[in-house]
Amino acid sequence: MAKRIDVSGLTAYYSTFKAIEDISMTVEPRSVTAFIGPSGCGKSTFLRTLNRMHEVTPGGRVEGKVMLDDENLYGSGVDPVTVRREVGMVFQRPNPFPTMSIFDNVAAGLRLNGSYKKSELNDVVEKSLRGANLWDEVKDRLNRPGSGLSGGQQQRLCIARAIAVEPKVLLMDEPCSALDPISTLAIEDLIGELKEHFTIVIVTHNMQQAARVSDRTAFFNLAAVGQPGKLIEIDDTERIFSNPSVQATEDYISGRFG
Amino acid sequence: MNTTATQTPPPPPTDRIEPKSSQKTVVRPGDRIFSGLSKGSGITLLVIMAAIAAFLTYRAALALSENKANFLTYEDWLPQNTPPMFGIATLAFGTVVSSVIAMVLAVPVAIGIALFISHYAPRKLAAPLAYLVDLLAAVPSIVYGLWGALILVPHLDGLNKWLDAYLGWTYIFDKAGTGPARSLFTVGILLAIMILPIITNVTREVFLQVPRMHEEAALALGATRWETIRMSVLPFARSGIISASMLGLGRALGETMAVATVLSPNFIISGHLLDPGGGTFAQNIASKFKEATPLGQDALIASGLVLFVITLLVNGAARYIIGRRKEYSGANA
Numbered sequence: 001m002a003k004r005i006d007v008s009g010l011t012a013y014y015s016t017f018k019a020i021e022d023i024s025m026t027v028e029p030r031s032v033t034a035f036i037g038p039s040g041c042g043k044s045t046f047l048r049t050l051n052r053m054h055e056v057t058p059g060g061r062v063e064g065k066v067m068l069d070d071e072n073l074y075g076s077g078v079d080p081v082t083v084r085r086e087v088g089m090v091f092q093r094p095n096p097f098p099t100m101s102i103f104d105n106v107a108a109g110l111r112l113n114g115s116y117k118k119s120e121l122n123d124v125v126e127k128s129l130r131g132a133n134l135w136d137e138v139k140d141r142l143n144r145p146g147s148g149l150s151g152g153q154q155q156r157l158c159i160a161r162a163i164a165v166e167p168k169v170l171l172m173d174e175p176c177s178a179l180d181p182i183s184t185l186a187i188e189d190l191i192g193e194l195k196e197h198f199t200i201v202i203v204t205h206n207m208q209q210a211a212r213v214s215d216r217t218a219f220f221n222l223a224a225v226g227q228p229g230k231l232i233e234i235d236d237t238e239r240i241f242s243n244p245s246v247q248a249t250e251d252y253i254s255g256r257f258g
Numbered sequence: 259m260n261t262t263a264t265q266t267p268p269p270p271p272t273d274r275i276e277p278k279s280s281q282k283t284v285v286r287p288g289d290r291i292f293s294g295l296s297k298g299s300g301i302t303l304l305v306i307m308a309a310i311a312a313f314l315t316y317r318a319a320l321a322l323s324e325n326k327a328n329f330l331t332y333e334d335w336l337p338q339n340t341p342p343m344f345g346i347a348t349l350a351f352g353t354v355v356s357s358v359i360a361m362v363l364a365v366p367v368a369i370g371i372a373l374f375i376s377h378y379a380p381r382k383l384a385a386p387l388a389y390l391v392d393l394l395a396a397v398p399s400i401v402y403g404l405w406g407a408l409i410l411v412p413h414l415d416g417l418n419k420w421l422d423a424y425l426g427w428t429y430i431f432d433k434a435g436t437g438p439a440r441s442l443f444t445v446g447i448l449l450a451i452m453i454l455p456i457i458t459n460v461t462r463e464v465f466l467q468v469p470r471m472h473e474e475a476a477l478a479l480g481a482t483r484w485e486t487i488r489m490s491v492l493p494f495a496r497s498g499i500i501s502a503s504m505l506g507l508g509r510a511l512g513e514t515m516a517v518a519t520v521l522s523p524n525f526i527i528s529g530h531l532l533d534p535g536g537g538t539f540a541q542n543i544a545s546k547f548k549e550a551t552p553l554g555q556d557a558l559i560a561s562g563l564v565l566f567v568i569t570l571l572v573n574g575a576a577r578y579i580i581g582r583r584k585e586y587s588g589a590n591a
Binding site: 051056082084088089091093096097098099100108109158161162165 | 481
């Protein structure tokens, strides 16, 4: 189910501004890869190129190749809508659909894909909410609005919504930065469970979090403000945090800059 | 202090309360003047409203006490007769029917224009287009009336014939004579054009307020642009669309000059919408007030009161619809 991501020579622009330049990396299936780096270095931009969300921003443009197993996401004739059904995404701020109930939020993606029987929907919603460790907290109020949940619960609802359509890859853009430590812990535990089924890529500003949840870590940096962000190195998380091969990584991790 | 209250009554905290009651809060003159001004404005509004309501009710009561016909169901307007007989049935019918036609035609188009400006049009086109819609709202209603009478009425003959020929079986589009298109249907079309700008502008504003993150949530699930609009934009904007429609409906219900210019003075109730004639509250008042006898004027005032009540009911219904699903509204996001 999970798929390998293979990026080569990827450059992304906002209109004429080059945000990230010439990024190549491989993300193994059923693993967690963390992106770290100072603000503005293009981690989120790069993440958003992996499900073609970057081009949603006015002026957003991408050059290069992103292979999902053997399919180029930027190949000619590839529909971004289909890509986004294969590569799910969780955002920085929990964003359940405010006008939908908890149930409808989780079922939203399925309903886009076609018609389902009520019993099928029930099964998928329960499975997804269980998968997001939220089922026990909301099973008695599935018809209540999703916006009535706490921030941490809303974020897990968004994860349930993303995994309900069984994507191959799950992208997370600082999923815990708007959450308290307890909710953060719940999400981190969940990431550990989810990686058995999905390829997970997570952007985080919290280096302890990167060290806790990820198998591989990629460090991004930019030479100066106005310069494009670049991938400095990607390696096993343990190695990045103990003995990185580039000096800039070590400086960043030990807090000497950034 | 509260935890010990069960065992021993707490000592009266005299030193805390007494200074408070004897102490004077500092009131600055600016605060006092401003609070006086705003209080005064509020009271003035209430007094004016009460005075208008009292005056209208009094005059209306005078007319109703002389009326020998059933005010609610009588179809003719003859306050100058002896005995005076007048009723609002024709007016209520014409007002409601023309406004409903206007809403049916205007609301979908307005939503479409608003969506185009806010979500589909390239930025270079969106701004001038929004400005054009604003311009539509700046045209005085008498100009719409003249345009309606001189251009719209003669040009609708063809459409009327077509509707009569192909949709005549629906009863409402069955046209009896060959009279000019000075009908409730034409009035409805004209009103639709007139209420289009306000509905478009308000819905466009609401569409633009939909948080980006809700749209991205839908896009990231693999929604197409239309599905994104259906999943996150329209539900978020629902109460705004209703409010906008009600603003438009309020204008359609009360529109006077344009209706008076276009509508044939034939005072009838006809389910055949293409037949010339009919009447609306505002149009009836405008066209009859000058030549009316004192009792006739009072009768028209009574009809104005009814229009007022209908508008109140419409607004109340809109508020109810908006309030019923409040916790699902985007405001909780």
